[in-house]
Amino acid sequence: MDRVNKIISHELYKSYLGKIAKWEEYRSFCKHDLIHFLDVCRISWILVLEENLSLNKEVVYGAGLLHDIGRWAEYESGADHAVESALMCSEILEDCGYDAEEIDMIKDAIAAHRLKDEKKCPLGSVLSRADNLSRMCYDCGEIGECKKFQNGEKPYLLY
Template sequence: MKRVNCILEDDDFLSYIAKNKELEQDRMFCHHDINHLLDVCRIAWILNLEENLSIPKETVYASGLLHDIGRWVEYETGKDHAIASGELADSILTRCGFLNDEKANILRAIISHRNKEHRADLSRILYRADKLSRPCFHCDAKSRCKRFQKGEKQILYFRY
């Protein structure tokens, strides 16, 4: 997990997480902080194991750590944070020693992590882990959350 630890220590990564935290300081809804990112990593890893996908652990964790690093860009410019996160993640992955084919797979998952339909296993489990990571059962803002405006029900586990 040397390359994952490299991400966690990367100056740009730390800067992006700090920007998310600053801009979400007064946000009543879910935050895009290090706790969320690590929860997504862990859940994606569990899904990977349960489904016998054999995706390398560093790949799963890199995609989970980097999938929301561009949330601050969306707040400041309106650009989709999935696309912004993919753009910001590219140089971090390079600095941390990920190979081109690994980077392509991780970036594809990050850029598509908000889409329900996926062809690649990594993209699919990142999408599901992102949804499953939210503790909506006990959220005070649930009645105002766009996720539940159309009557969606929070369930502990779901498949797509």
């Protein structure tokens, strides 16, 4: 997990997290912070193991840590954060020792993590599901205002 730890301590990564934190300072809904990113990583890895997918743990964690780093750009300009995150992740991944094939796999997964197309991008599908499963909706004071529960759905804990 050396490369994963390098991501967490990477200055550009930390600057992106800082930008997101500023935009979300007064956000009442779920935040996009390191806690969320690590929850996505861990649940993604559980899904990979449960489904016997052939994915490298550092690749899964790299994708989980970086999947929403473009969130600040969405707040700033309205750009799709999945697309922005896929564009922003390359330099960090290169600096942290990921090879070109791994970087492409992570970029594709990040760009697809909102599309839920399992056949086209298995890692993107895992990320998408983990992203949704990682939220602690069952303990949220804003659930009545949340777009995920507009039709009376109830939160259900899986992981």
